[in-house]
Amino acid sequence: MSKHTFSIGGVHPHDNKISRDCPIRPLPLPPTVYLAMxxxxxxxxxxxxAVGDKVNVGQVVAEPGGFVSAFIHSSVSGTVxxxxxxxxxxxxxxxxxxxxxxxxxxDESIDRSEDLVTAIPSDNKAIIExxxxxxxxxxxxxxxxxxxxxxxxxxxxxxxxxxxxxxxxPYLTSDFRTxxxxxxxxxxxxxxxxxxxxxxxxxxAIEENKPEAIVHIREVIAKLGYEGIEVMSMKMRYPQxxxxxxxxxxxGRQVGSGALPISVGAVVQNVATALAVYDAVxxxxxxxxxxxxxxxxxxxxxxxxxVRVGTPLQMILDAVGGVPESAAKIISxxxxxxxxxxxxxxxxxxxxxxxxLLTEAETxxxxxxxxxxxxKCADACPMGLEPFLLNRLCKAxxxxxxxxxxxxxxxxxxxxxxxxxxxxxxxDNIRLGKGAVLGAIRAxxxxxxxxxxxxxx
Amino acid sequence: xxxxxxxxxPHIHSKDSTRxxxxxxxxxxxxxxxxxxxxxxxxxxxxxxxxxxxCLLLEWSITRYLLKKPSTIGDLSxxxxxxxxxxxxxxTTPWWVLVIGAVVAMGIAKMxxxxxxxxxxxxALVGRVFLLxxxxxxxxxxxxxxxLFGADAVTGPTPLGAVQEGLMSGASVQDIMATQGYDYATLxxxxxxxxxxxxxxxxxxxxxxxxCCRRVIKPWxxxxxxxxxxxxxxxxxxxxxxxxxxxxxxxxTGGLVLGACFMATxxxxxxxxxWGGVIFGVGIGLLTMMIRYFGSYPEGVSFAILIMNSFVPLxxxxxxxxxxxxx
Numbered sequence: 001m002s003k004h005t006f007s008i009g010g011v012h013p014h015d016n017k018i019s020r021d022c023p024i025r026p027l028p029l030p031p032t033v034y035l036a037m038x039x040x041x042x043x044x045x046x047x048x049x050a051v052g053d054k055v056n057v058g059q060v061v062a063e064p065g066g067f068v069s070a071f072i073h074s075s076v077s078g079t080v081x082x083x084x085x086x087x088x089x090x091x092x093x094x095x096x097x098x099x100x101x102x103x104x105x106x107d108e109s110i111d112r113s114e115d116l117v118t119a120i121p122s123d124n125k126a127i128i129e130x131x132x133x134x135x136x137x138x139x140x141x142x143x144x145x146x147x148x149x150x151x152x153x154x155x156x157x158x159x160x161x162x163x164x165x166x167x168x169x170p171y172l173t174s175d176f177r178t179x180x181x182x183x184x185x186x187x188x189x190x191x192x193x194x195x196x197x198x199x200x201x202x203x204x205a206i207e208e209n210k211p212e213a214i215v216h217i218r219e220v221i222a223k224l225g226y227e228g229i230e231v232m233s234m235k236m237r238y239p240q241x242x243x244x245x246x247x248x249x250x251x252g253r254q255v256g257s258g259a260l261p262i263s264v265g266a267v268v269q270n271v272a273t274a275l276a277v278y279d280a281v282x283x284x285x286x287x288x289x290x291x292x293x294x295x296x297x298x299x300x301x302x303x304x305x306x307v308r309v310g311t312p313l314q315m316i317l318d319a320v321g322g323v324p325e326s327a328a329k330i331i332s333x334x335x336x337x338x339x340x341x342x343x344x345x346x347x348x349x350x351x352x353x354x355x356x357l358l359t360e361a362e363t364x365x366x367x368x369x370x371x372x373x374x375x376k377c378a379d380a381c382p383m384g385l386e387p388f389l390l391n392r393l394c395k396a397x398x399x400x401x402x403x404x405x406x407x408x409x410x411x412x413x414x415x416x417x418x419x420x421x422x423x424x425x426x427x428d429n430i431r432l433g434k435g436a437v438l439g440a441i442r443a444x445x446x447x448x449x450x451x452x453x454x455x456x457x
Numbered sequence: 458x459x460x461x462x463x464x465x466x467p468h469i470h471s472k473d474s475t476r477x478x479x480x481x482x483x484x485x486x487x488x489x490x491x492x493x494x495x496x497x498x499x500x501x502x503x504x505x506x507x508x509x510x511x512c513l514l515l516e517w518s519i520t521r522y523l524l525k526k527p528s529t530i531g532d533l534s535x536x537x538x539x540x541x542x543x544x545x546x547x548x549t550t551p552w553w554v555l556v557i558g559a560v561v562a563m564g565i566a567k568m569x570x571x572x573x574x575x576x577x578x579x580x581a582l583v584g585r586v587f588l589l590x591x592x593x594x595x596x597x598x599x600x601x602x603x604x605l606f607g608a609d610a611v612t613g614p615t616p617l618g619a620v621q622e623g624l625m626s627g628a629s630v631q632d633i634m635a636t637q638g639y640d641y642a643t644l645x646x647x648x649x650x651x652x653x654x655x656x657x658x659x660x661x662x663x664x665x666x667x668x669c670c671r672r673v674i675k676p677w678x679x680x681x682x683x684x685x686x687x688x689x690x691x692x693x694x695x696x697x698x699x700x701x702x703x704x705x706x707x708x709x710t711g712g713l714v715l716g717a718c719f720m721a722t723x724x725x726x727x728x729x730x731x732w733g734g735v736i737f738g739v740g741i742g743l744l745t746m747m748i749r750y751f752g753s754y755p756e757g758v759s760f761a762i763l764i765m766n767s768f769v770p771l772x773x774x775x776x777x778x779x780x781x782x783x784x
Contacts, residue, residue, distance in 0.1 A: 008781050013469060170469065244781065254782040329462040335469040342463055356468075363468045369532060370574040372475055375729030384780040406780050414467030421473040422574075428465055 004205075005235040006245035007254075009382040011415045013238055013336070015209050016170045019295040019302035024177045026289075026306040027319055029101050033076050033310030034086055035061060037095040039349035040137040041144045042068030047097055053080045058107035058286055061097050064132075070145045071135035072097075075288040075308040077105035089313065089332050089346035090339060096347070099310070110285045116184050117282035118224060124196045127281050134280025135287050135350070140164055140241065140270030141337065143351040146277065149269070150196050152262045158197040159265030162250050163190045163274050165206040165213065166234055166241035169334025172354045174291040175271040177304045179206065179213040182275055183220045189274030191226055192281050197267055202229045203250050204271075209236045238336060239413040243268045245382050257409050272353070287350050292316060296357030298326045307348055314344045316355060328360035335363075336414045366423040377416035377426055383409045387416035387426040394433035403437050410434050475573075478724075479533035481673045485664030486540050486719065492660045493653035497548040501653055507552045509539030511559035519568045534573050538562055541581035541719060544654030545712070545759075546588065550595045557591075558584040578766045579726045582716075582759050589759070615655070617711045617755040620702055629699035634706075654715040658708075665718035674722040678734040682717040683708060685742025693750060701750060713745065716758035726766045733769075733776035740765045 038044040043066030049055060055074040062072040078101045085093035106112060121127055132147035152158060163186070167175040179186060187204075194202040206214050218231050232250060239245055244255045246268055253264040261268055269277070272290060279285040287309065294303045294316060303320050313332075317323050323330065323344075331338040333354055341355075377387035385406055393402045410430055417427040493501050512535040520528045542558050562584030570576040589596045597618065623633035654661070668674045686707050693701040707713065721727060721741055728734050741761045748757025 008778065011471070013471070248781075256782040257780075259782070327461075329464075329468060331466075331468050336467045338466060338468065340463045340465070340468070341461070358468060360462070363462065365464070365470055366474060369475055369529070370572060372478075372534075372574045372724045373729065374478070374724040376473070378729055378778060381778075382781065384778040384783075386777065406783065409780065409782070412466075418467045418469065419471050419473070421471075421475050421478055423470070423474070427467070431465065 003235060004232055004249050005237050005240060006242075006248040006382060008248075008384045009380050009415060010237045010239065010245075011380050011418055012236070013170050013418065015236065016297075017173050017176070017209065018171070018297065019173045019293050019304055020176060020210075022173070022177070022302050022304045024174070024181055024291045024304045024306050027308070027311065027316060029076060029104060029308065030311045030315050031101055032081070032312075033074075033099050033101065033308060034096040034312070034347035035072055035075065035099065035310045036086075036088060036347065036349050037062055037065075037072065037097070039072070039143060039309075039351065040070045041142060042066060042070070042148075044095065045069055045072045047083050047095070049080050049083075049097065051080050051082060054078070055080060055099060056105045056107045058110045058288055061099075064145075068145055068148055070137050071133060071286065073135055073286040073288055074099060075310050076101045078102040087343050087346060089341045089343055091342040096310075111283040112285075116188065118188055120188070120192050120195055121281065127192060127196050130281045130284075131277055133286070134276065134284075136273065136276045136280050137287070137350055138270060139272035139276060139290060139351055139353065140268075141333065141351060141353070142243075143349070146269065146273055149267060150193070152267075156260075156262045157265060158200050158262060158267050160200055160251060160267075161190065161194045161197050161202040162246060162266060162268045163193075163202065163204040163271060164241050164243075164246055164268055165204055165210075165217075165271045166246065167210070167271075168207060168236075168238045168240040168242075169336050169338075169354075170238075171295050171356050172293050172334050173295070174293045174304055174353050176210050176213055178271055178275055178291055179210070180216055183213075183216050184224070185278040186271055186274045187217065187220045187224060187226065187229065188282065189276075189278035190229055191224075192277055193267070193269055193274065194228060199228070204229065204231045205234050205240075205246060205250055206231060207234045207236045207240060239382055239411070239415065242382065242411055242413060244411065257406065290348075290350060290352065292348065292352055293354040293356075294320050295354065296327065296359075297362065298324045298357055298359045300324070307352070309350055310347045312345060312347050313341060313355065316348070317344070317357075323357065326359045327357040329358045329363045331356040331358065336418065337412065365417075365425075368424050369422045371422055371424055374421060376419045376421065380415035380419040382413060382415060383411060385410060387420075387430060388424075390433060391424060391426045391429050394429040399433075399437055399440055402433050403441070407434050407437050408441065475532040475534070478673055479537050481668060481671050482537050482719070483533065483540065485667045485673075486537075486544070488660035488663050489544060489654060489657060489715070490540060492657040493544065493548070496656055497653060501543075501548040504546070504548060504550065504552060504555055504653075505540065505543040508543035508555045508559060509536055511556045512536070512539035512542070512563050515559055515563040516568065516572075519564065520572070524568075524572075529572060532573060535563065538567070538581045538584075541654070541715075542584050544715060545581060545585040545652050546596060547652050550588075550592075554588060554592055554595055558588045561587040574725055576725055577769070578763050579720050579723050582720055582763055582766075586759050586763060615711065615755070616706070617749065621755040624700070630702055631699070652712060655710070655712045658714045661714045661718055665714075668718075668722075675731070675734055677731055678722050678727055678738045679717045681735045681738030682713070682721060682742045682745075685739045686713060686746055689743060689746040693746075707746065707749065711749070711756040712758050716745075716762055717741070720758075721762050721765075726769060728769050728772040728776065730773070730776040730778060733772035736776070737765050737769065737772055740768065 045062035081098040086096040136146040137143040247266045330341040516535040562580040566580040566583035687704040690704040690707040694703040744761035
């Protein structure tokens with residue numbers, strides 16, 4: 001039993017990795033893809049193509065709309081049909097570039113061979129530029145532009161790169177399959193990342209419910225002869241893959257409230273991101289596809305699919321036989337933090353890691369009853385908060401007390417609501433309160449800035 | 458495919474519910490209940506039934522007719538209170554006394570405060586103490602176990618009562634123990650005289666182990682009570698074994714095991730944090746021993762738990778989990 005884990009809270013949901021033995025297979029090309037202009041954190045990208053343009057796979061269709069933003073590349077070859085708002089999976093309109101697929105012509109600069117390229121360029125600036133041009137964003141969930149994360153602010157120093165292979169959410173297996181099938185590429189990607197950060201040590205963290213992956217990656221590291229990269233076997237516990245929790249688990253350091261991981265010397269990248277870094281730097285291949293776990297006990301077959309970015313969700317579900325009658329909820333992502341899908345016409349984005357189908361029995365939340373003060377929510381909270389108290393303060397609308405009780409530290413992992421025996425909608429209420437408190441904090445910062453400006457004049 | 462459910466994460470839920478947790482407590486109490494049935498016979502079965510039925514009926518009628526809210530008896534917390542109340546009185550108690558106890562426990566101690574989760578004091582203990590003060594004759598006339606198929610009852614004192622009476626008449630602890638024929642083995646699996654829940658420490662401990670294994674209760678409250686009682690008794694007994702009873706005797710008598718395992722660990726009326734729980738337990742242990750050694754009542758567990766219940770809000774405020782990444 002591995003002892004490495006984070007120090008506060010956490011829960012142990014059944015891991016349900018029922019798709020773990022399904023190799024990643026490519027999904028046939030969709031007839032049309034829809035590329036959303038905001039599929040990363042930060043400013044939306046600006047389209048650089050016009051209706052009627054012919055595009056190839058890997059060709060830029062949109063460029064960053066700001067410093068924290070990312071390139072978006074065509075995931076197919078064909079003709080741009082339209083550029084305009086389209087509903088995303090939650091039903092919110094997002095600007096999308098619609099491309100009708102014709103053939104599968106790839107941009108010539110992309111190295112499509114299967115050969116492993118281990119020679120890492122020596123110029124770190126050039127590497128970061130390649131990552132930026134490849135449209136690489138964090139694929140662990142937050143989709144934060146990777147090149148921004150690799151350029152720490154002056155004065156801060158990276159001491160360790162952590163590759164997050166925990167995949168602590170139940171059901172998800174795409175990172176696990178990637179580790180098994182593309183282990184070499186992931187390890188080279190990790191080597192690139194640690195070189196960029198100043199040849200710091202690198203830890204690949206994998207939970208112990210994936211022993212094959214742990215063994216395989218250790219073998220790959222030995223085979224490639226890399227020094228400074230190690231595999232750490234982690235105790236199974238949710239939310240181990242949360243950035244702050246993982247840094248705590250691997251380095252024993254706690255990132256302060258509101259601070260960035262780099263403040264304790266850590267840079268965390270997901271397994272899929274490490275693979276995307278390898279592709280961008282060694283193969284000139286931008287993010288045009290990603291692996292998506294399609295799973296659920298109600299599905300006749302499980303799958304891990306390599307899906308072109310912008311594929312309509314309905315098409316992915318059709319590939320596993322369509323949505324069964326018993327499915328009551330479709331979730332993009334894992335069962336703890338994923339989003340319920342409203343609109344099956346919506347298309348995948350770079351960060352889409354899974355489609356999970358749950359039956360009503362699997363997902364039903366009982367009706368809320370009185371709090372019995374069991375303290376299970378407080379025991380489960382990985383941030384050391386008191387969800388029962390925050391819930392009450394949210395209902396009372398006491399923003400000052402909410403801030404004093406650190407509601408803004410909530411990472412929305414869902415442990416409190418998961419463990420509440422009275423089914424009190426703790427996180428639902430806390431999300432609302434957190435939004436209000438963050439708004440108040442921002443308003444205060446703006447007011448303080450304005451006051452400082454006024455004092456100067 | 459029908460309509461899809463749209464709701465925020467998390468999309469899965471642990472299997473625990475208030476009802477399942479209460480059901481676990483009922484299961485954990487079963488060994489003790491069965492032992493009391495075997496030892497005390499039909500009368501105990503009747504008392505248990507009256508107690509559970511009164512608690513359920515009171516909660517149901519109060520929610521239904523006074524609060525005009527959906528009934529909450531499905532969460533089984535009233536069943537737990539009913540069982541605990543019945544285990545807390547001698548089996549010779551008239552059934553109507555238990556009905557009064559249930560009225561106090563459910564009506565005053567629980568529902569007046571707003572029902573499950575809102576009460577400050579453990580309802581079953583409030584009921585018990587009310588009966589102890591109001592009907593001392595019934596509550597302190599203990600009878601020797603007669604058994605499910607046994608002969609007539611023989612009246613006798615509880616071990617703690619015998620010791621206190623003996624001490625008042627000038628005898629030493631050793632003399633009393635010898636006259637009453639107490640040895641530790643008897644106390645462990647078949648206590649002699651007392652309320653149903655004091656009967657068999659082993660049955661109660663089996664339930665406690667079950668609750669810990671099922672992660673229903675936090676062991677540190679119970680363990681700190683045991684440790685404090687043992688340590689306090691050891692010190693006093695070490696100083697004067699003629700005047701003070703010893704640690705094992707104190708651990709196994711007077712409902713300490715029942716109180717420490719099932720009453721002090723009640724979620725609603727115990728602190729949430731580890732250290733809050735430890736201090737809560739130490740307080741209960743110390744108060745129990747002070748009442749036993751120096752008080753006018755032979756037994757102090759109920760009072761000790763109720764007094765410490767009052768400190769729970771303060772303990773919850775004073776001992777909090779350290780927040781991640783904050784000083």
